[in-house]
Amino acid sequence: MVIMNLKFNDFLIEQKIKEYLCEDIGYIDLTSNLIENKKCSARLIAKSDGVVCGIQELEITFKLTNCNVITFKDDGDTVKIGDIVAQIEGDLLDILSTERIALNIIMKMSSISTSVRDLVDKLNSKNLTVKLASTRKTTPGFGIFEKKAVIIGGGDPHRWRLDDMVLIKDNHINSSSKSISEIIKKAKKLTSFSKKIEIEVNDENLGLEAALVGAEIIMFDNMSPERIKNAISNIKTKLKEKNYQIPLFEASGNITHENFMKYAESGVDIISTSEITLHPHKKMDFSLEINLN
Secondary structure (H helix, E strand, O other), X not given: OHHHHOOOOHHHHHHHHHHHHHHHHOOOOOOHHHOOOOEEEEEEEEOOOEEOOOHHHHHHHHXXXXXXXXXXXXXXXXXXXXXXXXXXXXXXXXXXXXXXXXXXXXXXXXXXXXXXXXXXXXXXXXXXXXXXXXXXXXXXXXXXXXXXXXXXXXXXXXXXXXXXXEEEOHHHHHOOOOOHHHHHHHHHHHOOOOOOEEEEEOOHHHHHHHHHOOXXXXXXXXXXXXXXXXXXXXXXXXXXXXXXXXXXXXXXXXXXOOOHHHHHOOOOOEEEOOHHHHOOOOOOOXXXXXXXX
16 A cells, blocks of 8 residues: 555654653652662563554654564565564663554554554455544544554544534524524635535535535534435435536544445545544554563
């Protein structure tokens, strides 16, 4: 996949991991300081089959505590139980103080990437071009890693932040005295041409109204696959009659790995779900084995 060649920002990742290490270690690792310090090595071993993600983070984490990391896998590679993913060399106390943060990061990121890859493979097996996207339902302070893991798995991160695009949701609509058409027209007037305008609807008529005034993405929220399929067909027919631009269609809301393919076959262009970041259905585990020889 081309996405594997992306260069993610080392500086940003390092700043985040510094915060995690400070939070976890505190002023001193009381337990590790009970034993004699010495030079040693450790192996990171896969305990699950899946897609590894977090190699860049692993290197940065251990380098921050003066350890050297030799990697045998890259982000996006598949691993089998027992595969050696990396070797860490350095002082025993540094490795012991760092291992929990390193393992937490790589296990969560790999679980996300493996879950995303599983769903993307199902799309490919049916020759469907639907994009699988995450949402902004991410863990505070860890969202950049969860979004990155989605990309490594073959999915789309959707919005990283609120300033990425306009996404008009039900609370915006219900809190405004303006109609959907008025809100979208205002968005088009005040927003840069470089930002897409998307609107969340739970009704075919609202979707058509939004499309007629230039919304670029129509998100059907908490609608069944059957209702979405009918809505897309009807909206497309009416837009073609008027020679209007056809927007992208997105499904979201209560979508899980169990009902995912039903939505994928509804005619949408995008499926967004928070399950892949908050509750990935494929769990990845790793262990760190220290060698004192």
